[in-house]
Amino acid sequence: MLGWSIAFLVIALVAALLGFGGIAGAAAGIAKIIFFVFLVLLVISLVAGAIRGKAPR
Template identity: 90%
Template sequence: MLGWALTFLVIALVAALFGFGGIAGAAAGIAKIIFFVFLVLLVISLVAGALRGKAPL
């Protein structure tokens, strides 16, 4: 999922470089949403692992 966020970030940067404001804004918004979803899932995973008593990595 982090890969998708990075992909949309790259699309946003390339679109911004060429001046496609709407496409860049949409791709950046999608990248932000996916990134924050990834962070929430990471925290949930770490908490669940800690409650089980296993190492997170």
């Protein structure tokens, strides 16, 4: 999921350099959403691992 976030960020940066404002804004927005979803899932995974007593890898 982090890979998708980075891919959309790269698309946003390339579109911004080429002057496509709307596409760059949309891709940056998608990258932000996917990144925050990734962070939430990471925190949930760490909490679940701590509750079970297993060390994170």
